[in-house]
Amino acid sequence: MVLLLLLSLSSINSFSSAQSDSDSLYDNFSRCFAQNNVPNDQISKIVYNRTSPSFTTVLESYIRNRRFNVSTTPKPSIIVTPFEESHVSATVLCAKKLGIQLKIRSGGHDYEGISYVSNVEFIILDVFNFRSIEVDMETETAWVGSGAMLGELYYRIWEKSKVHGFPGGVCPTVGVGGHISGGGYGNMLRKHGLTVDHLIDAKIVDATGRVLDRKSMGEDLFWAIRGGGGASFGVILAYKIKLVPVPEVVTVFRIEKINAIEAVYQYQYIADKIDNNLFIRTMLQPITRNKNMSVRATFTGMFLGDASRLMSITNSELPELGLKEGDFKEMSWIYSLLFWASFGNTTKPQVLLNRTPNSVNFLKRKSDYLKTPISKNGLESLFEKIIEVGKVGLVFNPYGGRMSEIPDSETPFPHRAGNIFKIQYSVNWDDEGEGAEKTYIEQTREMYRYMAPFVSNDPREAYLNYRDLDIGTTDNGRHSYNQGLVYGMKYFKDNFDRLVKIKTAIDPDNFFRNEQSIPVLPFRGRKVGK
Numbered sequence: 001m002v003l004l005l006l007l008s009l010s011s012i013n014s015f016s017s018a019q020s021d022s023d024s025l026y027d028n029f030s031r032c033f034a035q036n037n038v039p040n041d042q043i044s045k046i047v048y049n050r051t052s053p054s055f056t057t058v059l060e061s062y063i064r065n066r067r068f069n070v071s072t073t074p075k076p077s078i079i080v081t082p083f084e085e086s087h088v089s090a091t092v093l094c095a096k097k098l099g100i101q102l103k104i105r106s107g108g109h110d111y112e113g114i115s116y117v118s119n120v121e122f123i124i125l126d127v128f129n130f131r132s133i134e135v136d137m138e139t140e141t142a143w144v145g146s147g148a149m150l151g152e153l154y155y156r157i158w159e160k161s162k163v164h165g166f167p168g169g170v171c172p173t174v175g176v177g178g179h180i181s182g183g184g185y186g187n188m189l190r191k192h193g194l195t196v197d198h199l200i201d202a203k204i205v206d207a208t209g210r211v212l213d214r215k216s217m218g219e220d221l222f223w224a225i226r227g228g229g230g231a232s233f234g235v236i237l238a239y240k241i242k243l244v245p246v247p248e249v250v251t252v253f254r255i256e257k258i259n260a261i262e263a264v265y266q267y268q269y270i271a272d273k274i275d276n277n278l279f280i281r282t283m284l285q286p287i288t289r290n291k292n293m294s295v296r297a298t299f300t301g302m303f304l305g306d307a308s309r310l311m312s313i314t315n316s317e318l319p320e321l322g323l324k325e326g327d328f329k330e331m332s333w334i335y336s337l338l339f340w341a342s343f344g345n346t347t348k349p350q351v352l353l354n355r356t357p358n359s360v361n362f363l364k365r366k367s368d369y370l371k372t373p374i375s376k377n378g379l380e381s382l383f384e385k386i387i388e389v390g391k392v393g394l395v396f397n398p399y400g401g402r403m404s405e406i407p408d409s410e411t412p413f414p415h416r417a418g419n420i421f422k423i424q425y426s427v428n429w430d431d432e433g434e435g436a437e438k439t440y441i442e443q444t445r446e447m448y449r450y451m452a453p454f455v456s457n458d459p460r461e462a463y464l465n466y467r468d469l470d471i472g473t474t475d476n477g478r479h480s481y482n483q484g485l486v487y488g489m490k491y492f493k494d495n496f497d498r499l500v501k502i503k504t505a506i507d508p509d510n511f512f513r514n515e516q517s518i519p520v521l522p523f524r525g526r527k528v529g530k
């Protein structure tokens with residue numbers, strides 16, 4: 001009796017939906033969308049296959065690393081660009097039903113392109129339509145869509161108030177979705193900590209297609225998406241952020257010094273301890289001058305206050321930099337963002353609304369953390385190494401201040417107290433071809449190996465938003481937990497286990513997965529039941 005009923009049900013089902021083996025993934029996807037109540041005229045507006053005329057444009061719109069814009073880069077079978085929450089739910093449910101890998105993209109700045117590239121067949125869910133920004137000055141908060149870019153967010157805050165800001169990254173085209181969910185930071189981190197230290201609420205679509213806010217998702221999941229990476233847990237639609245105060249006048253500077261070992265040496269002892277209003281980033285780069293190779297140190301400063309106060313601080317605490325009054329530029333916070341993003345000094349804030357960067361390079365990044373200053377001898381040999389390697393720059397971002405006051409367990413981002421600097425290894429290049437790519441990527445690896453004795457170890461810490469697939473990946477198969485431990489300890493230290501538990505509870509089938517996602521607990525480690 002039951003068998004008969006089942007048989008007849010399944011035959012009705014296959015008859016009514018008229019599926020056939022020759023149906024393409026697109027056909028199956030469209031049918032599934034329709035079954036999830038997405039109207040047909042909307043489906044054709046949001047689902048692109050490879051023959052759609054705008055497929056390539058949509059795909060390339062948010063590629064931000066030319067390494068993944070070449071003919072050999074694997075392309076998605078389908079791109080979905082939802083504009084309603086129900087479309088996002090349908091995309092999740094249908095990708096799950098059809099058993100296809102889903103990649104989620106906001107600003108596309110992932111350094112390894114993992115928001116839009118995969119080695120298995122995949123589709124992209126691009127959230128660029130979710131980019132509304134509502135700033136509410138009464139509560140000093142804003143809801144910001146994950147497809148918004150940081151520049152748009154800063155601009156919308158500035159429209160409403162000249163004395164509010166948000167402590168996010170300094171590149172205006174970085175996407176909110178990846179940046180915040182990965183624990184994004186900017187040049188106010190010594191004063192205000194990270195973006196994730198200022199979140200009030202969020203909206204996310206989980207693996208069952210539910211749209212959740214902080215209340216309905218619960219504090220565990222809300223904790224996880226404050227630095228654990230959104231892509232392991234769901235599709236983030238928006239974050240509600242708390243704005244931070246910024247003074248009417250801030251001061252910036254940028255100075256360059258050649259082979260300035262003494263200045264860099266002294267700077268290391270002060271950068272994380274100086275006034276919390278001051279953030280000085282230093283970039284060490286090999287350059288050629290009069291046919292001699294040298295190391296140039298570029299010191300870029302952000303001070304939440306005026307130039308005369310800054311002068312007295314640097315005079316007494318960092319005389320080695322030789323900063324003069326003429327080096328300082330006073331301006332409002334929004335103009336300081338333009339300065340940090342290297343726009344010309346006649347550029348207007350409206351440029352922050354531009355969603356397309358001026359240029360896109362081939363690039364590779366890696367990261368490290370420095371816990372003790374490097375000795376003078378160490379710096380001397382480091383400078384030699386920078387010249388020998390040839391093209392890799394090292395960017396030192398000072399910590400301390402607010403960063404060291406917040407416990408590591410407060411958010412998934414664990415690299416707070418005890419770190420003087422986060423170091424980014426950085427190489428950009430313009431020459432096409434695999435030869436160049438191999439050379440320059442190998443240069444970053446060589447520099448990374450060289451730095452081992454100076455930096456954190458056991459684990460050798462790394463920053464999730466500086467995505468680096470060299471430090472370990474998972475195939476999301478049987479060994480995913482052990483594979484995950486390798487990169488997971490580097491990115492999350494002791495927070496990794498909590499992320500795994502939350503992941504296992506919210507997405508036990510590991511639908512939201514990628515090359516470096518949070519794995520689910522091995523089956524034997526889970527509670528049996530249900």
Ligand SMILES: Cc1cc2nc3c(=O)[nH]c(=O)nc-3n(C[C@H](O)[C@H](O)[C@H](O)COP(=O)(O)OP(=O)(O)OC[C@H]3O[C@@H](n4cnc5c(N)ncnc54)[C@H](O)[C@@H]3O)c2cc1C
Nearest residue numbers: 106107108109110169170171175177178179185230231236
């Ligand atoms: C030029 C440049 C400058 C940068 N400057 C800074 C900086 O100052 N400070 C800093 O902290 N970082 C900086 N970064 C790193 C940046 O924060 C990360 O690359 C960040 O992840 C980018 O977010 P995105 O949305 O643009 O990237 P995407 O490539 O779209 O996404 C990155 C990751 O997040 C996932 N993801 C994206 N959107 C969602 C979503 N809606 N829901 C769930 N998962 C999602 C993706 O699947 C992917 O795994 C910079 C990067 C670049 C290229």
Ligand SMILES: *[C@@H]1O[C@H](CO)[C@@H](O)[C@H](O)[C@H]1NC(C)=O
Nearest residue numbers: 019020021022023024025028
């Ligand atoms: C589409 O669905 C049909 C019926 O389930 C299946 O036979 C076919 O292989 C699917 N096509 C693709 C490309 O997945």
Ligand SMILES: *[C@@H]1O[C@H](CO)[C@@H](O)[C@H](O)[C@H]1NC(C)=O
Nearest residue numbers: 024025026027049050051052
């Ligand atoms: C691709 O999409 C178009 C609609 O944009 C559709 O007509 C066509 O059948 C699709 N191609 C495949 C192979 O599914």
Ligand SMILES: *[C@@H]1O[C@H](CO)[C@@H](O)[C@H](O)[C@H]1NC(C)=O
Nearest residue numbers: 060063064065066069070360
């Ligand atoms: C990607 O490549 C295409 C074709 O070569 C080019 O037109 C486009 O500008 C490139 N985009 C990026 C972001 O590199």
Ligand SMILES: *[C@@H]1O[C@H](CO)[C@@H](O)[C@H](O)[C@H]1NC(C)=O
Nearest residue numbers: 258288289290291292293294
């Ligand atoms: C370059 O190197 C030569 C030889 O070591 C030296 O004489 C010269 O002063 C150097 N030039 C600069 C600009 O440092």
Ligand SMILES: *[C@@H]1O[C@H](CO)[C@@H](O)[C@H](O)[C@H]1NC(C)=O
Nearest residue numbers: 329330331343344345346347
């Ligand atoms: C802008 O920069 C130019 C060239 O660097 C300089 O000459 C000019 O004084 C600057 N203007 C302002 C307002 O700072």
